Amino acid sequence: MLYPAFTTMQAIQIHTTGSADVLTLTDLPTPTPGPGEALLRIEASGVNFIDTYFREGRYPAKLPYTLGQEAAGTIVSVAPDVTTFKPGDRVAWCLIPGTYAQFAVAPAARLVAIPEGVTTQQAAAAILQGMTAHYLLHSAYPVQPGDEILIHAGAGGTGLLFIQMAKSLGARVFTTVSSEEKATLARAAGADEVIFYTKEDFAAKVKSLTGNKGLPVVYDSVGKSTFEQSLQCLRPRGIVVLFGGASGPVPPFDLIRLSTMGSLYVTRPTLKDYIATRAELDHRAKDVFDAIANGTLRLRVEHVYPLADAAQAHRELESRATTGKLLLIP
Numbered sequence: 645m646l647y648p649a650f651t652t653m654q655a656i657q658i659h660t661t662g663s664a665d666v667l668t669l670t671d672l673p674t675p676t677p678g679p680g681e682a683l684l685r686i687e688a689s690g691v692n693f694i695d696t697y698f699r700e701g702r703y704p705a706k707l708p709y710t711l712g713q714e715a716a717g718t719i720v721s722v723a724p725d726v727t728t729f730k731p732g733d734r735v736a737w738c739l740i741p742g743t744y745a746q747f748a749v750a751p752a753a754r755l756v757a758i759p760e761g762v763t764t765q766q767a768a769a770a771i772l773q774g775m776t777a778h779y780l781l782h783s784a785y786p787v788q789p790g791d792e793i794l795i796h797a798g799a800g801g802t803g804l805l806f807i808q809m810a811k812s813l814g815a816r817v818f819t820t821v822s823s824e825e826k827a828t829l830a831r832a833a834g835a836d837e838v839i840f841y842t843k844e845d846f847a848a849k850v851k852s853l854t855g856n857k858g859l860p861v862v863y864d865s866v867g868k869s870t871f872e873q874s875l876q877c878l879r880p881r882g883i884v885v886l887f888g889g890a891s892g893p894v895p896p897f898d899l900i901r902l903s904t905m906g907s908l909y910v911t912r913p914t915l916k917d918y919i920a921t922r923a924e925l926d927h928r929a930k931d932v933f934d935a936i937a938n939g940t941l942r943l944r945v946e947h948v949y950p951l952a953d954a955a956q957a958h959r960e961l962e963s964r965a966t967t968g969k970l971l972l973i974p
């Protein structure tokens with residue numbers, strides 16, 4: 645039973661797709677948990693680049709749509725059939741839409757308990773991007789000690805976590821950034837080589853840094869403006885793990901080119917398929933939270949906005965003005 649003050653909540657919705665201007669602060673009824681679900685009071689909601697894809701209509705959503713796919717907070721109530729969590733538990737979750745809000749409902753089966761040593765804000769800042777870096781490095785292309793690898797946008801939310809995890813796996817990490825400030829952050833995270841992809845041909849630079857050998861893998865989340873050159877960075881039988889399109893979607897591609905360029909591979913993975921089972925979700929979340937708790941994974945959360953300023957957060961993320969994680973506080 646909710647106190648009367650909790651029967652409505654504020655949320656950021658879109659009623660039409662478009663620029664950051666379409667984000668609207670709206671009063672909505674607080675949702676009610678259905679079977680298997682929990683009602684959650686959100687303490688912090690993560691802003692992710694994928695939220696801009698939904699906002700602009702690149703990914704379809706039924707309108708009106710409450711944005712946001714990542715949050716952490718406290719359980720207010722659970723449906724009678726939920727036995728795994730109880731009111732008051734601190735939990736984090738991701739890939740369940742509707743987190744740009746004061747409250748949300750989510751299936752208990754997709755909630756992750758936040759351990760001692762990890763704050764609720766840290767959990768909100770790391771659950772989605774941390775598990776993304778984890779599956780990319782452990783499963784999409786499992787990195788081996790000594791591998792030379794390239795990750796684009798190394799000072800971004802995912803990038804900074806990825807670099808630290810890749811270093812802990814023993815890789816030599818190359819990364820790309822667009823500014824000196826971002827280069828400093830990427831180096832501090834452990835990057836061995838930082839390339840300014842807005843100023844220089846990063847494929848040529850990679851080739852020269854590897855004695856013309858090329859790389860076994862490029863992790864590319866920038867897409868349209870980088871994909872061609874990412875392919876050129878590879879050695880024969882190398883793979884581009886294309887996991888996003890911050891600069892836009894990659895145009896249609898003739899597969900015969902994978903043959904002529906050296907029996908290359910391309911995969912287009914998404915986190916959903918790498919945390920599909922409870923065991924995989926628990927395993928990745930545990931690794932990420934343990935690393936935060938023991939200090940081996942450092943979070944950079946400099947951009948913290950009130951929920952009402954979600955549009956500002958989107959503008960800054962899309963204009964490449966941000967580094968590390970962005971959070972909304974309802």
Ligand code: NDP
Pocket residue numbers: 691692693694772773776797798799800801802803820821822823826865866869887888889890891892913914915916961962963964965966967968
């Ligand atoms: P980031 O914090 O990394 O922000 C995006 C960064 O991309 C910018 O800071 C910028 O870094 C770089 N960039 C390059 N070109 C552009 C451009 N034209 N416009 C805007 N930014 C550009 O965001 P996230 O960590 O939230 O996400 C990073 C990527 O990872 C996104 O593509 C996202 O969709 C993807 N992703 C994919 C997942 C999956 O499972 N497939 C899961 C999570 C994220 P710089 O200024 O240094 O170039």
